[in-house]
Amino acid sequence: MKKYNNIQSVLKIRELRKSFGDNHVLNGFSLDLYEGENLVIMGKSGSGKSVMIKCLVGLLFPDSGKIEIMGNDIADLKQVDMNILRMQIGFLFQGSALYDSMTVRENLEFPLRKHKEMYEKKDELVVETLESVGLLSAIDLMPEELSGGMKRRVALARALILKPKIIIYDEPTTGLDPITAKEIIQLMRAIQEKYNTSSLIITHDIDCARVISNRMILLIDGVNYAEGTFNELANSTDKKIKAFFK
Numbered sequence: 001m002k003k004y005n006n007i008q009s010v011l012k013i014r015e016l017r018k019s020f021g022d023n024h025v026l027n028g029f030s031l032d033l034y035e036g037e038n039l040v041i042m043g044k045s046g047s048g049k050s051v052m053i054k055c056l057v058g059l060l061f062p063d064s065g066k067i068e069i070m071g072n073d074i075a076d077l078k079q080v081d082m083n084i085l086r087m088q089i090g091f092l093f094q095g096s097a098l099y100d101s102m103t104v105r106e107n108l109e110f111p112l113r114k115h116k117e118m119y120e121k122k123d124e125l126v127v128e129t130l131e132s133v134g135l136l137s138a139i140d141l142m143p144e145e146l147s148g149g150m151k152r153r154v155a156l157a158r159a160l161i162l163k164p165k166i167i168i169y170d171e172p173t174t175g176l177d178p179i180t181a182k183e184i185i186q187l188m189r190a191i192q193e194k195y196n197t198s199s200l201i202i203t204h205d206i207d208c209a210r211v212i213s214n215r216m217i218l219l220i221d222g223v224n225y226a227e228g229t230f231n232e233l234a235n236s237t238d239k240k241i242k243a244f245f246k
């Protein structure tokens with residue numbers, strides 16, 4: 001397994017706990033996301049992946065534990081600093097969530113509006129980012145004119161336009177046909193190489209995990225039950241781990 005001892009951790013979670021009444025969802029979950037890696041998190045439905053992401057971005061408060069983003073303990077940050085830090089994180093959510101009443105260009109300009117220096121270069125940034133997802137030709141189209149795969153690409157471009165250090169992908173291939181899903185996975189790899197982003201990828205898609213992951217974590221019973229490369233985990237004899245690779 002690749003060693004990351006000398007590489008900086010851009011995201012660190014330690015002993016994260018979150019319960020809703022008697023439902024103990026996270027029971028001491030920990031992870032490190034290292035600079036430049038693609039880390040896949042797998043967990044069955046209801047295992048707490050979304051809860052973990054919500055804690056990361058400040059939408060839920062953990063009961064205990066520690067979250068550090070680029071070396072900053074988020075519990076110590078003021079809202080204004082948290083907002084600055086959030087700029088370093090791009091999100092690609094399941095539904096793509098484009099603004100239907102805006103063109104592709106306007107969708108991409110939207111995240112720039114609060115950042116004066118970047119907004120001044122918006123035309124250049126929109127073109128560059130659309131080129132990197134292979135969709136410059138769609139710049140003046142409306143979301144309804146795009147296929148599912150194109151929407152996902154535009155959403156990825158929108159996540160990239162602020163040049164984030166970290167990208168969080170929530171089920172990036174869900175709802176896409178296998179060929180389009182493969183194209184999105186290849187694009188995720190290309191993006192990582194071009195921008196040297198660190199990616200946290202939540203997925204149920206075993207093909208996606210195999211192709212994209214440098215490392216994987218299995219979230220089982222609220223903890224990081226197993227960690228390793230795809231092959232290490234796929235060859236495990238542990239019953240709970242094997243269940244993911246059937």
Ligand SMILES: Nc1ncnc2c1ncn2[C@@H]1O[C@H](COP(=O)(O)OP(=O)(O)OP(=O)(O)O)[C@@H](O)[C@H]1O
Nearest residue numbers: 020023025043044045046047048049050051052204
């Ligand atoms: N705001 C909330 N209030 C109460 N319970 C919640 C809340 N958010 C999540 N839960 C519970 O936490 C558990 C984990 O939910 P979560 O959405 O994180 O699962 P998941 O791993 O993302 O699932 P999926 O793969 O289906 O998206 C579930 O039992 C869910 O009911």
